[in-house]
Structures are given as structure tokens and as C-alpha cells.
Amino acid sequence: MKKFIFTSAIFLSLTVSTGFAAPINSLDQNQTAAGVVDDSFYIEHKFSDNFTLGVQKNDIYGEIELGRNVRAIIGSRNDNSDSSFYAGGALNASIAPNVEGYVSLVGGNHFSEMQLGANIAIAPNVDLNANYRSFMPDSGSDSNRTTIGATVKF
Incomplete structure (x- = not known):
């Protein structure tokens, strides 16, 4: 019941809109995550114990785990026939039972996110x-937007 109330509160309090960035997922080695974030589909696969490769809309990216809750992110975004390299990092941690929080920051030649x-x-x-x-x-x-999405891990 608590999950339903919490989920309902999120839906009521956030405005659903277009977003570019895939969520930061915790995956096991050889596990895949596929999801939807508003109007965008993403898929990522953890190839080794510290490397994940993903694709979403105009992005291809890699995540390298540097520690238990720390990862570096590198990628390329192709917008309007102009490709730009970006790099950054992410932190994630359990913040409640069945809830994992994260923050990420990436930047490139023409943007930061x-x-x-x-x-x-x-x-x-x-x-x-x-x-x-x-x-x-x-x-x-x-x-500046809030987004809601869903992920299936397999």
C-alpha cells in the first residue's frame, strides 16, 4: 500500500515532459536494462563487473564503475547532424527500502546536464x-524538467 501511495504522489507532483538522460541503473554483470523515459527508449547492458554500454535516442554512452557507488560517464550525443563528446560522473545510493537515489552531471563542448x-x-x-x-x-x-519513466531488467 505504501508503494502505491508513494507512486501516486510522484505522479501527482511531477510534470511529465521530454528528457534526454537515461536513469542511473544498478545492474549485475551480464544484465540488461531497457526502459522508457517520456518519449525516449533506452537500453543498456553491463558487459563486465565495472563497464556498462548504453544507447538512447541521440546518445551512445559508457559507464565505468570507479567504486561501489561512483561511476564515470563518457558518451557522444548526435543532435542536428552535429556530434559532441561528453564526460561526467554519477553517484548512487540506497535512500529507503526499494528506493535508490542518484545524481549525475555530464558536460561537453556545447552543453552540460x-x-x-x-x-x-x-x-x-x-x-x-x-x-x-x-x-x-x-x-x-x-x-529544467521533471520526468517519469519505467525500466525492466533482464
Whole structure:
């Protein structure tokens, strides 16, 4: 019942909108996560005990675990026939039973992006994701949004 109330509160308090960044998932070696974040699909696979490769919309990225809750992120974003390299990092930790929180920050030549979120385990291998994302391009307007998504791990 508590999960239902918490999930309902998230849906009521957040505005669903377009986001670029996939959530930070905790995967076991050889495990895959596939999910939806608003209008975007992503898939990522953990190939070794410290390396995950993922693809989402215009991004291809890798995550290298540097410690239990710390990872480096490197990737390439292809927007409007212009590809840009980015790098950054993420921290994640358990913040409540069945809830893992995370924060990530990445930046490239033409943008920086911060994400703060939580993955809520609603069933074995199924997570609901709620996050706040701030996208700051060098040219154009900043975009600050909340998003909701879902992930299946297999």
C-alpha cells in the first residue's frame, strides 16, 4: 500500500515532459536494462563487473564503475547532424527500502546536464524512475524538467 501511495504522489507532483538522460541503473554483470523515459527508449547492458554500454535516442554512452557507488560517464550525443563528446560522473545510493537515489552531471563542448532522481522497485526487475533534469546548452534556453519513466531488467 505504501508503494502505491508513494507512486501516486510522484505522479501527482511531477510534470511529465521530454528528457534526454537515461536513469542511473544498478545492474549485475551480464544484465540488461531497457526502459522508457517520456518519449525516449533506452537500453543498456553491463558487459563486465565495472563497464556498462548504453544507447538512447541521440546518445551512445559508457559507464565505468570507479567504486561501489561512483561511476564515470563518457558518451557522444548526435543532435542536428552535429556530434559532441561528453564526460561526467554519477553517484548512487540506497535512500529507503526499494528506493535508490542518484545524481549525475555530464558536460561537453556545447552543453552540460545535471540529473537528480530515484529508482523505485515496484516489482522484481521492474523500476519506476522519477527525476529532475537540468539541460544547459551553450546557446539557446536552459531546460529544467521533471520526468517519469519505467525500466525492466533482464
